[in-house]
Amino acid sequence: MLEINLLNSDGQNQTAEAISGPSWDNSAEYPGLDSAEILGDLKRAEVLTAKCAVFAQEIRPFLESPAELTKDQKSKAVLAAQQAYKNFAEAQVLSGNVHTYVSCELSCDGSNAEAKELDAKVTAVENKMTQAFNPVSLFLQLTSEDVVKEYLDSDDTRASKFSVEQSRLLKDQALGLAEEDLPIALGEHGKDAWGKLYSNISSSLSADINMPDGSIKNVGLAEAASMMMGEDRVLREAAFRASKKAWATQEEACAEVINSLSGWRLEEYKRRSKVKKVHFLDAPLHSSRISKETLDAMMKATKDARHLGQRVLKLKAKIQGLEKLSPWDLNSPPPKMAESSWQKPTYDEAIDLIAKAFDSVDGEMGDFARFMAEQKWIDGSVGPKKRPGAYCTKFPKSRSPRVYMTYTGGMREVKTLAHELGHAFHNWVMKDMPLEETYYPMTLAETASIFAETVVNHSLLAKATSVGDRFSFLWNTVSEVTGLLTNVAARFEFENELYSQRENESFTPEKLKKLMDKSWTEYYGDTLTENDEMFWASKLHFHISGLSFYNYPYIFGYLFSLGVYAQKDVLGDKFYDAYIALLRDTGRLTAEEVAMKHLNADLTKPDFWNKSLEIVTKNVEEFEKVVNELL
Numbered sequence: 001m002l003e004i005n006l007l008n009s010d011g012q013n014q015t016a017e018a019i020s021g022p023s024w025d026n027s028a029e030y031p032g033l034d035s036a037e038i039l040g041d042l043k044r045a046e047v048l049t050a051k052c053a054v055f056a057q058e059i060r061p062f063l064e065s066p067a068e069l070t071k072d073q074k075s076k077a078v079l080a081a082q083q084a085y086k087n088f089a090e091a092q093v094l095s096g097n098v099h100t101y102v103s104c105e106l107s108c109d110g111s112n113a114e115a116k117e118l119d120a121k122v123t124a125v126e127n128k129m130t131q132a133f134n135p136v137s138l139f140l141q142l143t144s145e146d147v148v149k150e151y152l153d154s155d156d157t158r159a160s161k162f163s164v165e166q167s168r169l170l171k172d173q174a175l176g177l178a179e180e181d182l183p184i185a186l187g188e189h190g191k192d193a194w195g196k197l198y199s200n201i202s203s204s205l206s207a208d209i210n211m212p213d214g215s216i217k218n219v220g221l222a223e224a225a226s227m228m229m230g231e232d233r234v235l236r237e238a239a240f241r242a243s244k245k246a247w248a249t250q251e252e253a254c255a256e257v258i259n260s261l262s263g264w265r266l267e268e269y270k271r272r273s274k275v276k277k278v279h280f281l282d283a284p285l286h287s288s289r290i291s292k293e294t295l296d297a298m299m300k301a302t303k304d305a306r307h308l309g310q311r312v313l314k315l316k317a318k319i320q321g322l323e324k325l326s327p328w329d330l331n332s333p334p335p336k337m338a339e340s341s342w343q344k345p346t347y348d349e350a351i352d353l354i355a356k357a358f359d360s361v362d363g364e365m366g367d368f369a370r371f372m373a374e375q376k377w378i379d380g381s382v383g384p385k386k387r388p389g390a391y392c393t394k395f396p397k398s399r400s401p402r403v404y405m406t407y408t409g410g411m412r413e414v415k416t417l418a419h420e421l422g423h424a425f426h427n428w429v430m431k432d433m434p435l436e437e438t439y440y441p442m443t444l445a446e447t448a449s450i451f452a453e454t455v456v457n458h459s460l461l462a463k464a465t466s467v468g469d470r471f472s473f474l475w476n477t478v479s480e481v482t483g484l485l486t487n488v489a490a491r492f493e494f495e496n497e498l499y500s501q502r503e504n505e506s507f508t509p510e511k512l513k514k515l516m517d518k519s520w521t522e523y524y525g526d527t528l529t530e531n532d533e534m535f536w537a538s539k540l541h542f543h544i545s546g547l548s549f550y551n552y553p554y555i556f557g558y559l560f561s562l563g564v565y566a567q568k569d570v571l572g573d574k575f576y577d578a579y580i581a582l583l584r585d586t587g588r589l590t591a592e593e594v595a596m597k598h599l600n601a602d603l604t605k606p607d608f609w610n611k612s613l614e615i616v617t618k619n620v621e622e623f624e625k626v627v628n629e630l631l
Helices: 036-057 071-108 113-142 145-152 158-168 177-187 191-204 221-227 233-248 251-271 282-288 292-304 306-319 347-359 363-374 411-428 442-463 467-502 509-524 552-565 567-584 591-599 606-630
Strands: 206-210 216-220 391-395 400-404
Touching: 036 071, 036 113, 071 113, 071 145, 071 391, 071 400, 113 158, 113 177, 113 191, 145 158, 177 191, 191 251, 206 221, 206 233, 216 221, 221 233, 233 251, 251 282, 251 467, 251 509, 282 442, 282 552, 292 306, 292 467, 292 552, 292 606, 306 467, 306 509, 306 606, 347 363, 347 411, 347 442, 363 411, 391 411, 400 411, 411 442, 411 467, 442 467, 442 552, 442 591, 467 509, 467 552, 467 606, 552 567, 552 591, 552 606, 567 591
Parallel strands: none
Antiparallel strands: 206 216, 391 400
């Protein structure tokens, strides 16, 4: 167990073990990995999948000319498609529930052999489900509008209207049924296997930290990441160096993961380019439900504003008497420059702090945070086998969310907890909706989470009673600028270059290091003593098999949430209901439609993004003012 000496409000020593959060309790879903309930749900999912396949079989003859059917053929096809979907949707809930449970277990112990075995079984079941429904998916994508309209005119299928319409936008990319089945069938042993390999690597790696007292401590990467958020700069550098060294031992494997995932996707896009060329950004843009025009407008505004992040980093170096910051300083807590009432909070204190901040939006939001803690739906424990990172997930059967992280009391971890609780709240306010309408894109998902962070930031600043408090809280507010508009933007730059070049070459670890170094220089400029050239290996988001470009949605969420938060004072008592209405639309509208409906904003134009950046600029200016007060 990681132990860092801390002082509580009484000046007593306490350890990170005392501060850290509890393990979550998922027993309400299943008693254990070997439970009859899990086996029962998987068996039921397989039975439903078989039924789905029978109905889908009736669709196959119509795939030769799906847009040219007789009246009788249309009726038969619609009925078969509706029945196939009904069985498929129920199977999805059951297998998804087991998958969430297994993923939770593996997050806490990546070496759990029983969980790994069950995870492989669930993946196989889900691949069979997708293949079973694939004839229906392809048929709905290619058939005539009147057939789709009739298909959706049923209580069982009505909620899938938006997803069907979105699918039909990709009809020019559709392949034959056999070709559509192939990547699904091979994915379990190909693309998905690469993603699992990375997860296994990240959960099994450990770092030998040279502790300040001269000892060497072996910790998991999640614990090492927490050390890099601590107050001791010597320890932060030691954790950074050790983690980098640990990743270097696996750089060849990580490079293979990135090469294989990008190569797989590019080959698939090439095969789908029969009518028009499919660009490597088309798929992530479609899944994010934004247009290329919106992405271009947002990223141009972000790049033009990269001086804001560099300004923050220079101010942080200046206040600490440093010429430049180093990579191990990027997630550090604020130095104690003046008298401050801020104390590193225990997990319970962090929940209370966040809940009270959420109360400023509405009591229901604050009560939700308390409810999550009371139900033990948050895992904030510290453990040697925990996977690094944080996330929110949900169980499809109960519609109850879960939050995962490693909590050791730093302000950054308080904000991470608020961030993930924002995701959980988003899920919670949609729990009464049809499940199909709750599948929101990454862009709008990050809106709720970063909105929650913003609420906590403003609550803390409003309660600041000294220049020390203002400095501490503004430090963390402007850390979002460097985290999102600098670091995340550099990730996008890296991945965009990677895919542009990957069409013609593979990447060795050395090439990946150089590309990452170039991307960091593009956005960090000359603000750091060195770049983190191994960031491509240590960042999970580059190795997720199910999606690419898991970066710009954070920028979208940050700037979009600032636009949403700006409505709080404008709408007053009406804001909370308006916010809930916006969240409930995120699974059934595009991001542009949500913005126009709820904010009267055109995301394809630079005005919206620049207005949000004006808020960012004011925060940076306020931070600079406080820094100058202290010097």
